[in-house]
Amino acid sequence: MIRIAVVGTGGIARVHARALADFAADETAELVAATDVDAASLARFAGELGIRRTYPSLEDLLAGERADLVHVCTPPGTHLALARACLSAGASVLVEKPPVISLREFDELARVQGHDGGPPWFATVFQHRFGAGQRRLKALAARPDTLGRPLLAICHTTWFRDQVYFDVPWRGRWETEGGGPTMGHGIHQMDMLLDVLGDWTHVSAVARTQARSIQTEDVSLAHVTFACGAVASIVNSVVSPREESYLRFDFEHATVEVTHLYGYGDGDWRVTPAEGHRDVLDAWEQATDAASPGRSGHAGQFRAVLDAISTGTSLPVAAHDARRTMSLVAAIYASAFTGRPVTPADLVPGTPFYDSMNGGKIRA
Numbered sequence: 626m627i628r629i630a631v632v633g634t635g636g637i638a639r640v641h642a643r644a645l646a647d648f649a650a651d652e653t654a655e656l657v658a659a660t661d662v663d664a665a666s667l668a669r670f671a672g673e674l675g676i677r678r679t680y681p682s683l684e685d686l687l688a689g690e691r692a693d694l695v696h697v698c699t700p701p702g703t704h705l706a707l708a709r710a711c712l713s714a715g716a717s718v719l720v721e722k723p724p725v726i727s728l729r730e731f732d733e734l735a736r737v738q739g740h741d742g743g744p745p746w747f748a749t750v751f752q753h754r755f756g757a758g759q760r761r762l763k764a765l766a767a768r769p770d771t772l773g774r775p776l777l778a779i780c781h782t783t784w785f786r787d788q789v790y791f792d793v794p795w796r797g798r799w800e801t802e803g804g805g806p807t808m809g810h811g812i813h814q815m816d817m818l819l820d821v822l823g824d825w826t827h828v829s830a831v832a833r834t835q836a837r838s839i840q841t842e843d844v845s846l847a848h849v850t851f852a853c854g855a856v857a858s859i860v861n862s863v864v865s866p867r868e869e870s871y872l873r874f875d876f877e878h879a880t881v882e883v884t885h886l887y888g889y890g891d892g893d894w895r896v897t898p899a900e901g902h903r904d905v906l907d908a909w910e911q912a913t914d915a916a917s918p919g920r921s922g923h924a925g926q927f928r929a930v931l932d933a934i935s936t937g938t939s940l941p942v943a944a945h946d947a948r949r950t951m952s953l954v955a956a957i958y959a960s961a962f963t964g965r966p967v968t969p970a971d972l973v974p975g976t977p978f979y980d981s982m983n984g985g986k987i988r989a
Contacts, residue, residue, distance in 0.1 A: 627654040627934055630692040630716075632683055632707055633699035634661040634670035637721055641696050642674045644923040654694075654931050660686045683707055687714040693934060694719060701809070702801035705730045708747060712737045717745040717940065719930060722812055723954070724749040724947055726803030728972060728979045731951050735944040748930065748940035749947035751816045755929060756921030758894040759817055761912045762874070762881055766821050771908045773877025778857035780818045780872055782811035783865035784886075788837055790863075797839030804982045805841035807832065807957050811861030814870055816950045818859070821874060824852040825953055827968055832961035836864045841983075847957045859957070878902040881909075890920040958982045 629645060631638050638659075648654040660680040661667035671679045680686035687710065695711040697704055697720045705725050708718045712734070724747075725731050738747040753759060765771050784806065795801035802809060819825070830847035837843045847859040870889075873882045880897040883889050898905040929941045952972055959978035960967040967978075977984035 626652060627693045627931055628657050628691060629654055629694045629696065630658040630660070630686055630690055631656065631676075631696045631698060632660055632686075632711075633697065634659055634663070634666045635698065638670065638696070638698035639674075640923055641698055641927075642670075642676075644927055647924065648927065648931060658686055658690045658692070683710055687711065687716065692716045694930070697721060700795040700801060701726050701803050702795060705734055708734055709737050712739075712745045712747060715745055717934065718747050719750060719940065720747070721750045722816075723803055723808050723951065725951075726800075726808075727981050728948070728951060728955055729974070729981075731944075731948055732974075735948070738944070742939060744934075744937075746933075746940040747944060748942050749950075750923065750926060751813065751942050751947070751950070752923045752926045753813050753817050753889070753921040754820050754942065755925030756889055757891055757913070757919045758883060758889060759820065759921065761909060762894075763821055764912050765908060766874075766876070768908075771905060772879055772881070775822055775851075775853055775855040775874060775876050777875040778818060778822060778855055778873060780811075780814050780857055781860045782806065782814045782870050783860060783862045784810055784868045784870075785866050786810075786837075786863040791837050791839050797837065797841050799840055799981065799983045802841065804954065804958065805832075805834075805839065805843050805845075806861040806863045807842065807845045808954050808982060810863060811845075811859070812950060812954060814872055815859060815861075815953055817872055818857060819949050819953060820946075822851045822853055822855050822857070824949065825956065825969075826850050826852050827966050828953070828956035828960050829966045830859075830957040830960040832958065842961070845957055845961060847960070849953070879905040885921075888921045955979070955982055959984060962986055 645656050658678040659676050667679050695716045697707050701723050711718045739745050791797040827850040832842035832845040835844050843863050845861045849857045871884050878899050882895045883893050885893045896909045933940050955972050955978050956967045962984050972979050
């Protein structure tokens, strides 16, 4: 049994706990303890989910439990200190997105994890990598004889959050949330984009606060060039009444699309072959992954995480993968604030947007 603890007992922690329930049933893992600074929320959470041991602080939890894995489900601005404490105590950490609120914090956290590939490990929750459709697309994209070269992509996260949503004290503020929809909402679709296309090389972007009374942006748009030669258009919004998450990949031999909102199933994917390439449809159907659930969700990633712990291997969506996604977020902000194209060289230690997503400024 892998022993798991949860830090934070809000809505996303309940998503984690319910996804972990099946693993407890088959005796793979057990959610043994929880902590929260809000005692009333902690008591409700433990009562609803049958968690026997609760602690008033993470320090008390780490002293009282032998946790193999800690899920950090608190506001983004708290992630660094909490995850660092877990790693220093020898517990691996799975952190909700965004993992931290700057590249500087990310690199600091990555340095605390185990060395030479051993535990404790640090990984980020990007659950949409683990649905069958994404796994199938990534496998086929690695076979240029099937889909051909990637040429163009579209990555749109057009969601809606009213002002009441942002009236929660930590939301919409650079120092506590790290950014707006680019950081906290569209990051999932952008992670899927990078999972397929790989490293980015140039970003040109704009960001605006169009409708909400917040410090951060509520809309961003970006043009991205990738090392593989593809170009992509990215839109992130929380002011769009008709909500949609949409990814489109145009390869030489086919277009592959997925339309969903907060999670996709197999039926949400569409493949359109170019003339003379009907074999792409057969390849798509044959590229199954028995280890991946049809629908994307936390349970799929949690299964992969628990398998990695059981076999003593690094957790999926480890530092390298998550940092690439965080660097794209930072590049969008850097370009939007400076009004010029950005490359990875603009985000190295000692540069403003390495230290904070807004480069020390106030608004986009």
